[in-house]
Amino acid sequence: xxxxxxxxxxxxTRLDNGLRVVVSEDRTAPAVAVNLWYDVGSRHEPAGQTxxxxxxxxxxxxxxxxxxxxxxxxxxxxxxxSLNATTNPDRTNYFETVPxxxxxxxxxxxxxxxxxxxxxxxxxxxDNQRDVVKNERRQRYxxxxxxxxxxxxxPLLYPPGHPYHHATxxxxxxxxxxxxxxxxxxxxxxxxPNNAVLTVVGDTEAAEVFALADxxxxxxxxxxxxxxxxxxRTVPATGRPAVxxxxxxxxxxxxxVAHRTHPFGTEGYDVTTVLATVLxxxxxxxxxxxxxxxxxxxxxxxxxxxxxxxxxxxxxxxATATARPGVSAERLRDGLAEVVDELAxxxxxxxxxxRAKALLxxxxxxxxxxxxxxxxxxxxxxxxxGDPARAADRLPAWLAVTAEQxxxxxxxxxxxxxRVILTYLPEEN
Numbered sequence: 207x208x209x210x211x212x213x214x215x216x217x218x219t220r221l222d223n224g225l226r227v228v229v230s231e232d233r234t235a236p237a238v239a240v241n242l243w244y245d246v247g248s249r250h251e252p253a254g255q256t257x258x259x260x261x262x263x264x265x266x267x268x269x270x271x272x273x274x275x276x277x278x279x280x281x282x283x284x285x286x287x288s289l290n291a292t293t294n295p296d297r298t299n300y301f302e303t304v305p306x307x308x309x310x311x312x313x314x315x316x317x318x319x320x321x322x323x324x325x326x327x328x329x330x331x332x333d334n335q336r337d338v339v340k341n342e343r344r345q346r347y348x349x350x351x352x353x354x355x356x357x358x359x360x361p362l363l364y365p366p367g368h369p370y371h372h373a374t375x376x377x378x379x380x381x382x383x384x385x386x387x388x389x390x391x392x393x394x395x396x397x398x399p400n401n402a403v404l405t406v407v408g409d410t411e412a413a414e415v416f417a418l419a420d421x422x423x424x425x426x427x428x429x430x431x432x433x434x435x436x437x438x439r440t441v442p443a444t445g446r447p448a449v450x451x452x453x454x455x456x457x458x459x460x461x462x463v464a465h466r467t468h469p470f471g472t473e474g475y476d477v478t479t480v481l482a483t484v485l486x487x488x489x490x491x492x493x494x495x496x497x498x499x500x501x502x503x504x505x506x507x508x509x510x511x512x513x514x515x516x517x518x519x520x521x522x523x524x525a526t527a528t529a530r531p532g533v534s535a536e537r538l539r540d541g542l543a544e545v546v547d548e549l550a551x552x553x554x555x556x557x558x559x560x561r562a563k564a565l566l567x568x569x570x571x572x573x574x575x576x577x578x579x580x581x582x583x584x585x586x587x588x589x590x591x592g593d594p595a596r597a598a599d600r601l602p603a604w605l606a607v608t609a610e611q612x613x614x615x616x617x618x619x620x621x622x623x624x625r626v627i628l629t630y631l632p633e634e635n
């Protein structure tokens with residue numbers, strides 16, 4: 207397996223209106239992936255407008271000037287393609303994978319909803335999608351065991367006013383309070399060509415994509431005054447743990463231990479990524495070996511650790527475990543904290559490090575093995591770091607992490623003094 211993170215060609219251009227276009231040709235199969243990253247996520251939302259970025263993920267499928275409601279999906283799926291969209295704190299992205307002969311269709315559809323959503327947005331459509339988001343909140347966060355953990359962890363990790371303090375689902379009160387004109391203004395502000403990156407990967411050539419991009423997106427006006435997101439790079443240490451205990455309709459005690467580390471894309475976060483893999487990825491991880499297989503206090507399929515790849519503030523490392531029957535939350539919490547603490551004092555072995563790097567290599571090449579995976583990755587690096595070719599740095603950076611760096615980061619950042627601890631307790635029968 208090669209160490210180079212991105213052994214495919216990358217060509218870029220920028221249209222006169224500021225749209226960045228990234229192309230990576232791959233003639234392996236007659237398919238193309240189209241991925242459009244907008245530099246707007248929940249971290250950009252002003253006070254009183256939480257949830258707007260995520261709501262627009264829904265609204266963008268509800269019709270534009272030349273495309274009727276739900277027609278975007280019908281046209282792509284009717285052409286043999288697939289499509290979706292996602293929102294996170296850092297960005298919103300829209301993507302299709304289609305047979306190569308339908309590339310032009312995909313680009314026309316994306317351009318039409320970039321420039322033509324606001325004239326087509328009606329009060330009825332807005333009200334309908336607000337209800338959809340409310341149902342999503344109930345189904346994903348409120349009516350499932352432990353479903354609101356992320357909603358609770360973010361305010362514990364980041365203080366009020368920080369751009370990562372609230373989740374992308376946002377406040378239902380904010381969504382209900384805003385009128386149609388406020389939503390139209392949000393779209394006009396952020397859904398501009400100079401706030402987006404268009405990436406195409408697959409059976410095409412750069413010249414064709416650049417010409418089509420100019421044909422369909424080139425006539426859209428740039429936005430001169432896109433507001434910057436608040437600066438969240440500094441989070442003052444409190445010197446004391448942030449602790450929350452929740453009694454809820456859950457089947458067993460569960461504990462989350464979280465710490466702020468480094469922003470995604472930095473050398474420090476590369477160390478975090480390898481550290482999290484050593485700590486909590488799979489049966490060979492420290493958490494599994496100690497808590498599930500050794501002390502047998504955690505359920506085997508409900509123990510692990512992971513980093514959350516946020517790029518504009520110290521990103522969180524989260525470790526979690528769910529208790530076996532008869533195990534108290536206190537015992538589970540103490541066991542989880544002990545394993546995290548030992549990263550600073552019990553050296554990571556060569557076998558642990560090799561295993562973690564093998565898992566990360568497999569994950570990376572699985573992402574790179576598809577045109578849609580590559581398109582998303584290139585769009586990310588172009589949007590967040592200004593250069594899609596920086597994607598090639600990620601895997602080599604993981605492979606260069608040492609056991610000494612892991613111990614140093616654990617000692618510096620994973621101490622109990624600035625730890626977040628979220629505990630779920632079952633309701634008494």
